[in-house]
Amino acid sequence: MPTTVSPMITDAVTQSNVKVVGEAPAMAMGSVYQTMAHSTGILFENYVSAAQQQNILSQAAANQGVMQIYSMDTMAGAGATEKVAQSGTPDQLNTLLTILRVFNPT
Structure with missing residues (x-):
């Protein structure tokens, strides 16, 4: 026995499918922008870390020089x-x- 589906139900399902298809490009671009923002944040974190390590190396080199000067007879x-x-x-x-x-x- 075939059952017929109400045209109101098929219309509602069709509209929700159209809504999902229509929102897909915006959702994809939102995901791309979020990924780019995250990658940029990591880039800046790495830059700050490298700058801190460079400062530590500079301080260590200066410390070694001072220690050599003070260790001379x-x-x-x-x-x-x-x-x-x-x-x-x-x-x-x-x-x-x-x-x-x-x-x-x-």
Whole structure:
């Protein structure tokens, strides 16, 4: 026995199917925008993390340099500094004396 379905029911089902098909592009674009926003957020999080790690590396390098400076033997450093500071001093004084004698021959 065939049963007939009320035209009002078929119309309601048809309208709901049309509604779903009509909303599909908007739902897809919403999903795309949400995915892009999430990916951009992760991008910024990674950038901040990389910047923090770079700052930590810079601080560690500066700390190592300071530790090497402080670990030098102070007397050896003072002696080396004195040698560097006095290298060429007698030659410079002799040149200055020669120039002064040119201007004042007495």
